Amino acid sequence: MTPKLFCSALGVLALLGGAITYVAHARATDATVATENAVPVVTGQPMRFDGQTLFFRNLADGPDSGKLAAVPVADPGAARRVGELHCDRFAAARGTAICLRLKAGSLPAMTDLIVLDANLRERHRETLPGTPSRARVSPDGRFVNWTLFVTGDSYAATGFSTRTGLYEVATGRLVKTIEELAVFVDGKRYFASDVNYWGITFAADGNRFYVTMASKGTTYLIEADYRAYRGTAIAENVECPSLSPDGRRIAYKQKVSTGVWRLAVLDLDTRQVNHPPDSRPVDDQPVWQGNNTLLYPLRNSSNTLDLWSVGLTTPAKLLVPQATSPSFG
Template sequence: MTGRLRFWLITAITVALLGGAMGYGAYAFVDYRSRADAPSQVETDAPATAASGPRIVFRNTASGAGYGLVASVPLADPSGARSLTKLACDRVYATQENEMCLHIDRGVVTSFGATLYDAAGKELKSWPLPGIPSRTRISADSRLVAQTSFVTGASYGTVGFSTQTTISQVNGIDYGNLEDFTFLVDGQQVTAVDRNFWGVTFAADDNTFYATAASNNRTWLVRGNLRGRTLVAIKDTAECPSLSPDGSKVAYKKRDSTSGTPTWSLAVLDFATGTETLLPTKGNVDDQALWLDDSTLLYGMPDAKTVGDSNIWSIPADGSAGPTMFLRHAWSPSIVQ
C-alpha cells in the first residue's frame, strides 16, 4: 500500500469512526454543503462595507451562502451585521498587513492548502498541506507566520495522530518543520520518532515563540528559539499556547481527563510568579485560545445542537468568572486593530 493511499484510508476510517468526537476541523470537513444551502442565520453586509477599523476577523459558520467564508465585524459590535468576503477558509488568522488562510479544497480528489494574502487581498504565496488544517498564527508585527496541519488522523483525540508545523518569515527565511529543531526536556535531547509539535504563538522579538510538544503520551509547553533552532520544555501538560499581548502570561489547553478520549479545559500561566490558574470553562475546549486583551480570552466551541456550526466564547483570564457568549456562528477569530 502506498503512503498516499494509506493516509486516505486512515483519514476515511477516522472520520467514519469518531464522528462527533472529532475536533471542529473534521465537522467542517464533513458538513460543508448542507449548511451552505440552508437559509442564512445572520445579517450580512456587502463586502464594500467591510470594517476598516478595529475588528474581529473569523470564519463564518452561520448557515447560508456565506457558510465557511471569512467574515468580519467591528470589534465594538460583535453582534452586528457581518461583512462577508469571497474567501473560503477552514482556519484563518489576520493582522493589519496579512491574512493567513488554511483551506480544504473539496472535489473528486480533496486536497489541503495554505495561502497567505496581503491586506488588499492579494495572494502572496500558497503551498500544499499534508492533511486537515489545524492551527495558524501571524506575529503581531506581521513578519512571521506559522501553521499546523494533521498528517494522519483528524483530531488531537485520535490515537497515533501526526502533525506538521512550520514557521517562515512572510518575506524571507523559511525555518521549516519544527521536527527539525533540537527538542530538549530537562536538558536532554528528545529524538523519539513519535514527537509532534503544534499550536505556535509568537513573542514580540521575532525570535521567541511558544508551542506544544508531545512524545510518549506526554505533552509540554515549549519555548522556541528560531535563530538557535531549539525547543525547550518549560511546563508539563499544556497544549495550544497563546501568549498575552503584554507577554506576561500564556493561556493553553490543559487535559482534564485521565483515561479514554481526551478532554480539555483552559489554564493561564503567569511567567513572573509561576502560578497556573485553571479557568471554569464548560465542555471540551479543543481550540487555541485568543487574547481579546490582556485580561480576557476568546475560544471556539462546536455548537452542541448543530453539526458544522460553532460559537466564540469569552472568559476572564484570572478565573474570576465563567464563560459568556461573545460571537455566535463563528470560528477561528483574530483581532485586528
C-alpha cells in the first residue's frame, strides 16, 4: 500500500515542518553555535553500549558537530566523547541501535536506515524514500522503527505524507509501512483515505506497541498487537508517544494550538492526563529516563538545540547543551 496524507493541510505542514526543520536546521547550525557556548569534547575514543551511557547527536561547534556523542548517565556535564558516526536521528536499546541519515544530494530525498550492534558496527542497511523524522528501538532490541517524510504522492494535494515502518533484527523482516494495520475506532474497523501514522513506541515484551494515527483532523493514540497486526484507538490528541519502562504511562506531545505542542503524560490505567512542570513548546518524541523523568530537546538562544530533563512533578533542568536525539545504551 502507499502512504496516505492528513486531510488538513495545516496539520501536514506543522508536522512536516518539525521533521524537515529538525534535519535541515540541525545540519545548517552544526557549525554556527556561538563560541561562548563551547563545550568540552573528546574525540577518537570508541563508543559502545554499557548500560551507563547517554548517547545523543552532538551539536557543539567544531568539526565533530553532527556526529554521535556520549556522556556518562551519572555525569551528563562531563566532556562528551564524539565518534565518527553521523546520524540525523538515533535510538538504541538492548545492544541494538538505529541511525537515520539523510542521503546527501538525493532528489527526491532518500534516507539510509542503518542498524547497528552493541559496538556501533553496522549490521544492516536499507535506503528508503523520505526525510528522517522519528526513530526508536524496542526495549528488547528485537525491532527498530522509524518515521520518514515523503514527497511526490500523486494523490496528495500538498505533496507530503509520512511513512512509518519496522525492521525485525533477528529475522531481517522489513515492514516498509504499517498502513495495513487493522485499526478500530469506537469498536468499528476504521477506513479512510487520509490515514497517516508516525512515532512508534514498543512495550517491554516487544509485541505490544503504540503509535499516532491521524485522520480527518484528529490524532489518535493506537494501542496495537504486532503478532495479531491489529490496533485500537484509546485516546485523542496524542502525538509522538513514548511508553514508560514500567508500561504504565505514555509521554507525548499534546497539541495546544496550531503548530504548538507541550509535554503531557497519560496514565494508561486511569486515562488521566497530567503535565510535567515545563510548559515550553516541545516538538519531538520524549525519552524516558526511568519511570519518572523525561528527556527532550528545546531550542536555545543560539538557535540550536539543548537536551532538557523534567520530572513528573519536579522542575525542568538543562541536561546536555547543544545536543539532540537522546538515547540510553
